[in-house]
Amino acid sequence: MNPFDKYSIQTIPLKGDISILTASHEPDSFPHREEQIEKMVNSMRGIVMGMKTNHLLVYGKTGTGKTSVTKYVTSKLHEKLGERLIISYINCQAYDSPYSIMVNIAKNVPGAENIPVSGWPLDRIYDELVSSMTKAGTSLIVILDEIDKLVEKNGGDSLYVILKLIDENPGVLGIVVGITNDTSFYEKLDSRVKSRLSRDSVIFHPYNADQLKDILLPRVSSILKPEQYEEAAINLCAALGAQEHGDARKAIDLMRISIELAMLDSSDIVIRDYVYRAREKLDSDILRDTVKTLPTHAKIVLYSVILSIQVHPNSATTGEVGLFYNKMCNLLGYTPLTSRRISDYINDLEDYGMIGTMLKSLGRYGRTRIIRTSGREDDIKRFILEDSDLEKLRDVNLSTQLKFEQ
Template sequence: MVVSIMRSYGVLMNPFDKYETQNIALKGDLSILSVIHQPEEFPHREPQINTMVASLSGLIRGFSANNLLIYGKTGTGKTSVTKYVTGMLEEKVGDKVITCYVNCQTYDSPYSILVNLSKCIPGDSNIPPSGWTLDRIYDELVIKIKGSGKILILILDEIDKLVEKNGGDSLYVILKLMGEDTGAGGTIIGITNDSSFYERLDPRVKSRMSRESVMFSPYNAEELKDILYPRVTKVLNPESYDEAAISLCAAIGAREHGDARKAIDLMRISIEMAIRESSDKVSVSHVYKARDTLEIDVIRETVKTQPTHSKIVLLSVILSGERHPNSATTGEVSSLYADLCRDIGIQPLTSRRVSDYISELEDFGMINTTVKSLGRYGRTRYIKITGRENDIKRFILEDTELEPLKDIKGTRQFRLDENI
């Protein structure tokens, strides 16, 4: 296909010509400021690294290791640090250890996880992508793991998604396979941003888990600067950026629950903005432009990846807020959520699960909640959308299952505090 061209003063020009040159002097690949880049150093994560190394250290002497549960909000380095630590372990012991990484957001059934585990183990795999019973694939894997003579480390990223969709039995099957009673042996590292994940497991699964926990706290602005600065100096020459631009990216990331991904993405897009404008230097103005571009994309992706019930809860908050601009109560949101579920023919979840979804949406930064006392009427939780309501509502209704709700408005409900 011939590239479209345009005519300017009688001369044929390629529209991409204006991007051929750049004023900013790049000395490194911009992929260093990509979230998929695996850094060699992890500032301010030494305590977590030391804990994980100590827990897995028995493997270098041929002993078993406890399972690990890694907690922390999005962008706190959980996955990157886990891959770094297991990579260092493989470097130490050679091929005695096999690490298998599975994202449970993508592979959210025990069958698909076991198929991926089989692919990680050397040798031919007779296990098809579907069609076998779970018992059969389980028995086949036990034989394969024993025959490999390797110690397995199975990383289950977003492990809460597996249990949320399939129940605790799905995790129990995997824990049993990796346990010593099969003779196979192995260690599971579960990664989650749900701080209550372990507490919600049933006793059988907890007894199998035998875990150590590692908490990744959110980064503050100074810590994010320490993360950004080495990457920026590998990409740009000193004269090509303002220090204030790095500080602003770090500050914005710190406001977003200490999210390093947000800060890194923001810095990369700021550089791209400066290049497009043929600027000599990345400035705070480029950061503000990048923030506006990034926020809308992040909001869409965050909404898009939410489960259906979470989207309905979020829509309920928006509709309730249309009637109560100061914020909606949990009771109002729960009541409207149940009505919306019935409108599209699905079974509403319990009030407790709705409350869990509200907490998760707050973790994602989609809503804010505050608890207020109503005197003799007790205490209640107020909920408010933190982002662009119209955009969030539009992204929710892009889900074809929820399209029938596009014309529904929030209903006025009696509120105790209105008469206090």
């Protein structure tokens, strides 16, 4: 008998593919985004009519549909214009120089496909692109997703070159659609870039729980029969997504993991309990990723915070964290950083939501910061110890040892 046999029988026979609840699924309807779609269509209508059009900025928190709605609207425009439109989707997290962006645009432009990925000066690529586009007579939409990363890494110049490519060449008809989470993005730009970008913008507001339910229901009902899920389970996914700044991605992920957990459990119905378990799993995956990507010294600082709190649950101070940190660096053979740097790391950890701090007055002795954690100490410790460089910390019961030493 094959030991995997028992897993091939689905306890919940799915009507459709569960990938409808993954990021790769591109829906063709977007409940509660009618207004944004309308606004984007309105902004891009000039392209259909062969007219110069304003560039567009798309704002909104994570998981509010910015990327997927932008791709949907531009794909509809592509449906309308066919080969007369070139769409270049660029994630500026991955491509963050004008050079790499130009090369990416060129890949889709007839006659410019052969521009090499390196070796040409920027102005040669620029000229080649302009002449190929003018010859081809096509329109161009450049979607710069996470556009703030581009400006952060390269300043306004990089964006300026791309805006100029479209604005200053009569043969190039098109727009830049910039997508960002940063509501102050526009204000931070230099005036040259600002004036080109104008103020055309579309805001993606966070979803509330009812709206998230409307987003979840069509997907869930296409794979599950009504008797295979409790409505309360969907409501809970929606409520948790709403709590997390109205995040549809979170609600959808929770629903998918809940179904998977129910199936692994051989249950024939998805109940609320699986959603709670899905939340724990999702949160710990995110927490693990965040801890994993911290620099080594930040991990040691975080470990010190946890130990300080174990010793003094309500009164752990930054000074104490520093003491623990120094001792742990000695133990590991690292040179300790200055208290200033430790303080910077404490601020970073607070930004990540892993710890919280509160200023406490010490009367004439000044003030100190009292530190707390988010209540996931055991998980955090486990994830820190997954770093092989810090394994030594595993066997030492530091909280007792250091308590006696103080």
